[in-house]
Amino acid sequence: MSGEAEHFYPVVILGAGPAxxxxxxxxxxxxxxxxxxxxxxxxxxxxxxxxxxxxxxDIGGHRFFTKxxxxxxxxxxxxxxxxxTRSRLSRIYYRGKFFQYPLEPLNAVIGLxxxxxxxxxxxxxxxxxxxxxxEDDLETWISNRFGRRLxxxxxxxxxxxxxxxxxxxxxxxxxxxxxxxxxPGSILRNAFSRTLADKQKAVKTLIRQFEYPRRGPGMMWExxxxxxxxxxxxxxxxxxxxxIYWAPGRVVAVQAGGRLWRGEHYISSIAxxxxxxxLDPEPPAELQAAAEDFHYRDFLTVALIVEGSNLFxxxxxxxxxxxxxxxxxxxxxxxxxxxxxxxxxxxxxxEYFCFQDDELxxxxxxxxxxxxxxxxxxxxxxxxxRVVDGAVVRMEKAYPVYDDAYQRGLSAVRRFxxxxxxxxxxxxNGMHRYNNxxxxxxxxxxxxxxxxxxxxxxxxxxxxxxxxxxxxxVGEEEILAWQSQAAAK
Numbered sequence: 009m010s011g012e013a014e015h016f017y018p019v020v021i022l023g024a025g026p027a028x029x030x031x032x033x034x035x036x037x038x039x040x041x042x043x044x045x046x047x048x049x050x051x052x053x054x055x056x057x058x059x060x061x062x063x064x065x066d067i068g069g070h071r072f073f074t075k076x077x078x079x080x081x082x083x084x085x086x087x088x089x090x091x092x093t094r095s096r097l098s099r100i101y102y103r104g105k106f107f108q109y110p111l112e113p114l115n116a117v118i119g120l121x122x123x124x125x126x127x128x129x130x131x132x133x134x135x136x137x138x139x140x141x142x143e144d145d146l147e148t149w150i151s152n153r154f155g156r157r158l159x160x161x162x163x164x165x166x167x168x169x170x171x172x173x174x175x176x177x178x179x180x181x182x183x184x185x186x187x188x189x190x191x192p193g194s195i196l197r198n199a200f201s202r203t204l205a206d207k208q209k210a211v212k213t214l215i216r217q218f219e220y221p222r223r224g225p226g227m228m229w230e231x232x233x234x235x236x237x238x239x240x241x242x243x244x245x246x247x248x249x250x251x252i253y254w255a256p257g258r259v260v261a262v263q264a265g266g267r268l269w270r271g272e273h274y275i276s277s278i279a280x281x282x283x284x285x286x287l288d289p290e291p292p293a294e295l296q297a298a299a300e301d302f303h304y305r306d307f308l309t310v311a312l313i314v315e316g317s318n319l320f321x322x323x324x325x326x327x328x329x330x331x332x333x334x335x336x337x338x339x340x341x342x343x344x345x346x347x348x349x350x351x352x353x354x355x356x357x358x359e360y361f362c363f364q365d366d367e368l369x370x371x372x373x374x375x376x377x378x379x380x381x382x383x384x385x386x387x388x389x390x391x392x393x394r395v396v397d398g399a400v401v402r403m404e405k406a407y408p409v410y411d412d413a414y415q416r417g418l419s420a421v422r423r424f425x426x427x428x429x430x431x432x433x434x435x436x437n438g439m440h441r442y443n444n445x446x447x448x449x450x451x452x453x454x455x456x457x458x459x460x461x462x463x464x465x466x467x468x469x470x471x472x473x474x475x476x477x478x479x480x481x482v483g484e485e486e487i488l489a490w491q492s493q494a495a496a497k
Contacts, residue, residue, distance in 0.1 A: 017043040017242075019459055020262055020271035022249055025053025026445050027277040027435025029232045029243075030452035033082065036239035038460060043271065044233075044241065045264045047248035050226070051233050053277075054406055054436075055445055057226025058311070060399040062349035065311045065340050065357050067403055069324050070225040071096075071218040074446035078453060078487065083219070086231050091219045092344055097321050101387060102161060102328040109326065110216075111162070120161070131155030147175035149183045165328045169335040170361045171305055171409060179410040182442060222346050225445075249278055252286045258430045273459045275452070277435035279304065279405050280421055295424050301417025302440055306369060307406035309338075310358040310380040313397040314390050317341070319354050325389075332383045333368065334358045353396070356384065364404065373400040408440040422467070432458060434466060443470055454487075 019035055021028045024046035035042045050056050055070050072091065074080050083091060100107040108115045117125045132155030139152040146167065151159045159175075167175055221227040233243050247265030254260060261270045276283055284291065284299040325337045338357035340347040348355050358380040362368040371379075377398035385392040408414070418440060425431060434451040436443045443451070447470040454464040464487075 015043075015270075017041070017269070017271040019043070019273045019275060019456075020045065020269055021275045021277070022262065022264075022283075023047075023053065023277035023435065023438065024051040024229070024233065024243055024245070025277055025435060025448070026055050026229065027438060027448040027452040027455075028053075028275065029229055029236065030082065030449040031275050031434060031456045032236045032241050032243070032452075033086075033232050034453050034456035035459065036236050036241050038456070040456075040459070041240040041242070042236075043269060044236065044243040045247045045249065045262065045269065046243065046245045047264075047278075049245050050230075051243065051245065052226045052229035054403060055225040055229060057224030058309075058399070058401050060311060061313075061397070063311070063313060063340075063353075063355045064224045064347040065309065065355055065401075066224050066338060066343065067309055067401060068307070068336075068359065068406075069338050069343065070220075070445055072220055072225075072228075072445075073218040074444075076446055076450055079446045079449050082449065082453075083228065086235065087221055087228055090222050090227060092222050094218055094220050094323070094343065096216050096218060096323055097342070098324050098326070099322055100162060100166075100326045100328055106325070107162075124157075128155060128157045128161070131157035144180055145176045146178040146180055146183055149180040150175070162328065165330055166326050166335060169327075169333075170407070172361065172363060173409070173411065177411060179412070179415075181415075182410040220343050222344050224340075224344065224347060249282070249286055251288045252276075252283065253288050254291075254428065254431075256427070258428060272430065274431045275455045275459075276431065276433050277438035277448075277452075279408075279437040280417070280433070280440050283433070283438075284421075291424060294420050298417040298420035301413040301420075303409040303411060303414070304405040304437075305407040305409055306362055306364050306402070306404050308360050308362065308369065308376070308400060308402045310360065310376050311399045311401070312356045312358060312377070312380055312384065312395050314354045314356055314384075315352065315394040315396055316390070317351055317354060319356070319390050327387070329387075332386055333360055334380065334383050334387075335361050337384075337387075337389070354390075356390070358383065361407075369402065373398075376400050405437055408437060408442055410442065414440055432466065439466070441470060 018040050019042040021031055021042055021044045024044050028044055029051060032042045032044050054067050056067060058065050058067065072083055098109050100109045105119050107119050120128065135152050135155045140148050143149050143152060147159065150163050164175055171178055237243060244265065249262060249264045251263035252259060259274045261268055281299050281302040284295055290296060320339060322339055323342045324339065327334050327336060336359040338359065340355045340357060360368060377400065381392040381395040384390050432455045433439050434455045435448040439451065451466045451469050454462065454466055458464055
């Protein structure tokens with residue numbers, strides 16, 4: 009390690025996505041002035057908002073919905089009246105037809121037809137009477153709950169587009185985090201629910217209403233940055249982490265953006281693979297090997313500017329059709345009317361999931377825009393000739409992959425963290441956990457509280473039932489009780 013650090017900070021945070029900025033916000037509120045280092049020129053991570061010729065678009069849809077009251081409180085503190093309440097409409101495209109999602113029984117039966125619907129019912133009964141075991145992979149997990157036939161229709165194609173892996177190679181833990189509580193019974197209850205109490209109990213993936221910043225999710229994180237800096241914190245962009253200097257028992261400094269930064273405590277939300285490779289000196293052999301256990305799915309959005317308004321009513325559409333490469337389509341005008349500067353034009357987000365060594369990732373922007381324009385016409389949503397412009401955004405490491413290796417890598421990371429008490433990891437990539445935005449934020453909040461003397465186990469977030477899709481509302485009392493339980497062990 010060479011060079012002198014410019015300043016010494018009480019807390020150095022790596023990454024200015026939702027987890028890192030939430031940690032910084034929580035610290036500033038409590039009188040601590042942290043440093044946040046971000047490799048990109050903008051904050052927000054995957055939850056940023058991209059601007060293109062006055063049009064705004066989201067990198068994937070970011071619904072603002074949570075059962076964690078601490079997170080909701082922060083959203084309201086930061087955004088106030090700029091947080092809009094939006095009605096949800098999303099559909100599944102399958103075999104040239106659109107199906108409501110959340111699934112509505114009558115709509116599904118009409119769309120599938122009586123013969124296919126009967127096959128699905130018999131398949132479901134077979135699965136309930138004789139479930140397959142062990143239930144280690146996603147294919148088995150879903151088939152046991154919905155039947156093999158419904159799995160093939162409504163789950164396989166889209167899921168394999170997202171992950172680039174057969175469903176029998178994706179671990180069941182992904183479903184346990186993302187769609188736990190989803191079942192034919194919960195879908196029926198949701199379809200016929202009418203009361204507010206019913207809606208509050210809904211599985212998160214089935215919600216019918218959500219909130220959204222009027223100028224996209226990046227508005228939340230740009231404003232959070234402003235509040236952190238107004239409170240004495242510092243956010244440095246264009247500062248990718250190059251080295252993490254450590255000694256037995258502690259991290260001592262970080263080199264980022266060609267400069268040296270020192271601190272007392274460190275919170276990291278950068279991808280675990282990158283974190284391990286940045287350690288200097290090299291960590292134990294077990295941890296070096298763990299870097300190869302973490303794999304990621306990359307993501308690109310082709311934003312199409314299309315002539316016309318109200319092209320279709322959905323916020324987003326899931327595309328379960330192997331004939332086109334697009335996996336999901338966002339209709340940004342239906343997220344917020346301020347996403348388009350021209351009421352006569354619509355901005356659509358054609359979302360493609362890939363790996364960085366795929367041909368799709370390397371394809372020129374003009375070719376991607378032409379391909380996406382053709383696919384939007386193939387799906388019958390808009391004629392390719394109505395596309396007047398487009399832009400492409402590529403996001404590396406958008407989704408941590410739940411394959412056969414990642415748990416082994418996480419075990420090695422957690423053992424290492426026990427020996428470095430001034431270091432915590434948070435967020436989606438920092439913990440290699442497919443968290444929602446609210447769960448990532450909660451890890452940041454609790455990491456900040458740990459800096460101030462708390463004893464929260466961050467690995468319990470989005471694992472305990474209270475933090476899952478089907479969980480009940482979680483407030484300050486539950487959080488404090490959780491800490492008490494940890495201290496008693």
